[in-house]
Amino acid sequence: DVKVTQSSRYLVKRTGEKVFLECVQDMDHENMFWYRQDPGLGLRLIYFSYDVKMKEKGDIPEGYSVSREKKERFSLILESASTNQTSMYLCASSPTDRGNQPQHFGDGTRLSIL
Amino acid sequence: AQSVSQHNHHVILSEAASLELGCNYSYGGTVNLFWYVQYPGQHLQLLLKYFSGDPLVKGIKGFEAEFIKSKFSFNLRKPSVQWSDTAEYFCAVRGGGFKTIFGAGTRLFVKA
Numbered sequence: 001d002v003k004v005t006q007s008s009r010y011l012v013k014r015t016g017e018k019v020f021l022e023c024v025q026d027m028d029h030e031n032m033f034w035y036r037q038d039p040g041l042g043l044r045l046i047y048f049s050y051d052v053k054m055k056e057k058g059d060i061p062e063g064y065s066v067s068r069e070k071k072e073r074f075s076l077i078l079e080s081a082s083t084n085q086t087s088m089y090l091c092a093s094s095p096t097d098r099g100n101q102p103q104h105f106g107d108g109t110r111l112s113i114l
Numbered sequence: 115a116q117s118v119s120q121h122n123h124h125v126i127l128s129e130a131a132s133l134e135l136g137c138n139y140s141y142g143g144t145v146n147l148f149w150y151v152q153y154p155g156q157h158l159q160l161l162l163k164y165f166s167g168d169p170l171v172k173g174i175k176g177f178e179a180e181f182i183k184s185k186f187s188f189n190l191r192k193p194s195v196q197w198s199d200t201a202e203y204f205c206a207v208r209g210g211g212f213k214t215i216f217g218a219g220t221r222l223f224v225k226a
Contacts, residue, residue, distance in 0.1 A: 004157075031212060040123060042204060043216040050212055058213070090158065100146045100165035103214060105158040 003027070004106035006091050012112045019078040021109050023091030030096040032074035033103060034058075034066060037088040046089075049074055050096070081113045116141045118207050120217035127195050128225045135190040135220050137205035147188040148206040148214070149179055158204065164188065175199070197226045 007022035025032065031050050035043040035058075045058030047066040055066050063085060067075040074093075078085055088110050092103035121136035139145065149161040162173025169181040179190045188205060205217040 035216075040218055042118075042120075042218040045213060048212055056212070092158075100163065102148055102150075102160040102163055105150075107157045 004091055004093055004104050006089075006106040006109050008109050009107060010110050010112075012114060013078075013081050014114050015080075015082055017078075017081045019081050019111070019113075021076040021078075021089055021091075021111070023074045023076070023106055024072050025074075025091075025093040025104070026072065027093065027095070027104070028071065029093035029104075030071070031094045031103075032068065033092040033094075034064075034074065034076045035090045035092065036060070037090055037108070043090065046076065083113050085111065086113045087111060116207060116209055116213075116215045118205055118215050118217040120203075120205055120220050122220050123218065124221045124223070126223045126225065129197055130194050131224075133190070133192040133195045133199070133222070135203055135205075135222070137188045137190065137217060139186050139188065139205075139207040139215075141186075141207060141209045143209050146208045147179075147181060148208070149173065149177070149188075149190050150204045150206060150216075151201045152204070152219075153201045161190070161203070195222075195224050197224045200224045 003026045005024045033048040034046040049055045049068040065077045090108045091106040094103045117140045119138045146165040148163045150158045151161045152158045164171045164181045172178045203220045208214040
């Protein structure tokens with residue numbers, strides 16, 4: 001079974017800090033994604049990556065960056081955390097396919113910025 | 115641009131009631147459609163998916179969904195809900211490319 005592991009379930013940081021959220025998958029998937037989940041807004045895509053060192057902006061990339069140095073690991077970076085980045089962050093992975101494969105999600109990181 | 119609309123944000127049902135959650139999408143081409151479920155404190159997981167063939171698809175735990183192309187809809191159904199179905203349900207659409215667009219979610223609460 002696919003396992004997507006996010007490094008922290010809960011994280012509290014201060015405004016202005018640089019924050020790293022880590023995600024590791026164990027199924028050799030090419031594609032990895034970062035979403036934020038907010039009540040009433042569903043999941044919104046921040047960034048995704050379809051290969052090592054490749055990244056693409058999603059719908060809400062402002063204030064975030066990502067890193068994919070190894071196939072199994074995809075990091076989300078908040079360059080200078082702000083209170084409006086308080087949210088649940090979800091990582092997902094999927095294999096390269098014709099579009100009919102689902103994404104596999106981690107448990108999420110609930111991030112609070114004070 | 116692709117978009118997904120889920121009709122209800124909150125649904126409250128009694129056990130044994132029937133469930134139908136609406137989902138409409140906007141996309142002009144061929145789509146792959148998904149329903150995901152997130153139980154309290156758990157990660158999102160796939161409930162069912164449609165990509166071709168029979169428009170009535172069956173998923174886990176007695177759920178099914180019907181793809182009606184002419185209505186751009188992919189509604190989720192279950193004939194008799196259980197307390198354990200309390201969760202948040204997300205409809206998702208993937209057209210060309212890597213991106214999957216998720217609806218805002220529907221929170222279902224089933225009264226025991």
